[in-house]
Amino acid sequence: MDRTTTRSRRWIGGALALAVGSGLVLVGGAGTAQAADVNVAKNAGFESGTANWTCSAGSGSAVSSPVRTGAGALKGTPAGQDNVRCSQVVTVKPNSTYTLSAWVQGGYAYLGATGTGTTDVSTWTPDSSSWKQLTTSFTTGANTTSVTVHTHGWYGQAAYFVDDVSVFGPDGGGGTDPDPVVPSTPAGLxxxxxxxxxxxxxxxxxxxxxxxxxxxxxxxxxxxxxxxxxxxxxxxxxxxxxxxxxxxxxxxxxxxxxxxxxTGTTNPGPGPSVPKHALTGYWQNFNNGATVQKLRDVQAQYDIIAVSFADSTTTPGQIVFNLDPAVGYASVADFKADIAAKKAAGKSVIVSVGGEKGNVTINSDASATAFANSAYALMQEYGFNGVDIDLEHGINSTYLTKALRQLSAKAGSSMVLTMAPQTIDMQNTGTEYFKTALAVKDILTVVNMQYYNSGSMLGCDGKVYSQGSVDFLTALACIQLQGGLDASQVGLGVPASTRGAGSGYVDPSIVKNALDCLARGTNCGSFKPSQTWPNLRGAMTWSTNWDATAGNAWSNAVGPHVHNLP
CATH class of the missing domain: 2.60.40.10 (Immunoglobulins)
Incomplete structure (x- = not known):
């Protein structure tokens, strides 16, 4: 989901032109490191920010999360014609072999060395949701005393991260970072x-x-x-x-x-049950030009209200919620009172994790536990009925599944669990999102796939359908229905207005026709499923705020239709 006015996703077709990535390691000797070999890269773990590194257009920055070791890592977010190339000149010894390596995560990441005096080298990797090591090696020329090692991302791709760079080989005279000493005891706890x-x-x-x-x-x-x-x-x-x-x-x-x-004694207790056919809406905890709402102002047609978004912390997997002053609440207590009032009216209020700009890393047992513990703490503190998973920067199905199961064990059977994957994330059962949905099927409430900002996609019949049509909605929903999800766990996610997303808005009549086609076998387009799914859960929109901006036209039209499904 988008925290700004529109959101878009760019894909790179065909082969990428070879470029150089992040992270470096050079190894000396003819394939075997000698006793005197050192890591000639300085500030290799980015513990001193970006010192010793030069990034194109000043676009690289040091971050405290995610990191592989230590307290820092490099982050580069490609934008426009800048691929965030960060480099360092290292001092080397002529006629020597070095091993160049680095650990990378996130979007496309490249690593390489130039000015070697022999053959320059590079290596790269596509998106990685966890830390992955890139490694290559080079030999310096007879007169080479310095080499430039560098890393970068790729145009239009997600941010990449680099940590623990190593250029390992003979000391060329520049030395290496000094060894640390044990730190003193912290004060002021x-x-x-x-x-x-x-x-x-x-x-x-x-x-x-x-x-x-x-x-x-x-x-x-x-x-x-x-x-x-x-x-x-x-x-x-x-x-x-x-x-x-x-x-x-x-x-x-x-x-x-x-x-x-x-610890305190607050316990909000279970919330209302989700109706057989439900309307889901995302409520914006920020102001991006849509109508600014308090929760009490959300249209009564919505059965599930996803509060967007939780924020990540420096602890992998951990989330917190920060109420944005822009939405106009006088206090957090006032916000909590609105949650309680919606629940008393039979609505489920959940906290959404992710969005276009949000990212939570869950790729280990520790981060899975951190997510479960912190999400449950938010449920207790604010009275949320559950969570929505809207992670758009890659997920690890193994550890996300562990996190959700741990959360379910704490919250109990009344927990509401929803997901909002992009269309590409649910094209087949082998994707990480689809694998997660199937792995938590017994505790999953609904998957409201985002049928927008995606372009043309394959339907369950193997044909290509363009977004914005009844066929696009029904043929893609069919993939989930035939792939193992129960009909009660499938919803149609669409923008509430033309301003709600970059592309993919459809008139409410198209949504109603798609619901009828799937649940009743009527009002289909050229694609007509071989069966019907009367228990289809319903529909979702981004967002209640954009809906309100358009006079609640979407919920007024789609809401009653959802509630009147068989």
């Missing part, structure tokens, strides 16, 4: 916001530290790269003791003085 299942902590930064370990009652609770953390998954009305230590490559400091905090 204090407890902040407390909920029934979480405690927020903060402390003072320690010079030379690349990370911090947070302990709960003497046991390691989590590792973070910033000077704050929220410990989740706690028992209500219980006192805990917390400590923190500082770490880097040299080791771990002593633990800080302990602080105590007691």
């Amino acid at each position: 204090a407890a902040g916001t407390v909920t029934s299942s979480s405690v927020a902590l903060s402390w003072n930064a320690v010079s030379g530290a690349t990370g911090y370990k947070v302990y709960r009652d003497g046991a390691l609770a989590q590792t973070v790269s910033s000077t704050s953390a929220t410990v989740t998954g706690l028992v209500a009305n219980t006192t805990y003791q917390f400590q923190v230590s500082a770490t880097n490559a040299a080791g771990e400091s002593a633990k800080s003085t302990a602080v105590s905090a007691r």
Whole structure:
């Protein structure tokens, strides 16, 4: 979903022209490193920001998440004609072999070396949802004393990340980064916001530290790269003791003085059940030109309201919710009261994770647990009935499934779980999104695929259909229905107005015809399914705000039609 007025997705057809990526490692000797070999790259882990690196148009930046090790990594977001090329000149020894490597994640990433005096090298990888190592090697010329190593992304693709660059081989005289020393013990540890299942902590930064370990009652609770953390998954009305230590490559400091905090007792209880045929709408927690609403203003036709969006933290997998002042609430308590009122009216209010600009990394057991704990904490604190998964930058089905199952175990059978994949994410059962949906089928409420900003796509009959038609909606829904999802878990996601998305808006009459075709076998286009699915869940729109901007024309037309399905 888009946090701005429109959203688009560009695809690269055919073979990409070979370019050079991020991350470097050079290995000396004829394939075997000698005792004197070193990593001649400086600031190779981006612990000192982008020092020693030069990025095109100043487009690269150091970030604290995601990181592979330490506290920093490089992030590059290609835009326009800039592919975010970041480079460093390293000092090398003539007639020597170096191994160049780096760990990358995110969009297309390239790594290479130029000015070697022999053959320049490069390697690359397409999108990767987890850290992946790129490796190549080169030999310097007889008079070569410096080489440029570089990394970059690709035009129109997602942001890429680089960490732990290595240019390993003989020291050319430039040396390497000095070895770190064990950091001192953190000071200033204090407890902040407390909920029934979480405690927020903060402390003072320690010079030379690349990370911090947070302990709960003497046991390691989590590792973070910033000077704050929220410990989740706690028992209500219980006192805990917390400590923190500082770490880097040299080791771990002593633990800080302990602080105590007691969790709260809030428990919102289960919410209303979702009706057999439901209308879902995304509510914007930001102002992008659409009508600014409070939750109380959302049209009564909506059965599921997805609050957009949760925000990620520096802890992989962890999410928080920050109420945007732009939506006009006088206080967070006022917002929570609106959630309670909607629930009392029989509506489900859930928190959405992701969107076009949002990204949450869930690619390990630790990040899966962090997601489950933090999402449950939000459910308890705000009264959300569940979560919506709208991750548009790649997912790992194995760990996302673990995260959702852990959350379900905490929240119980009344939890509402929805998804909003893009059309490309549900083209076949082998995609990560489709695999996740099938893996959590027993706890899944509905998949509201986004039938927009996608261009032409294949239907379940193997034919290509253009977006904006009844055939496009029905033939693509058919893939999910034939691929293993129950009809009650399939919904049609469309924009509420021409301004709600970059492309793909259809008149409400098209949506109603598609619903009839799938549920009743009537009002079909050229594609008519071989069966009907009367239990089809319904429809979704982006967003309730764009719907309100157009006078609620979409929900007034589609809502009653959904509720009157067989």
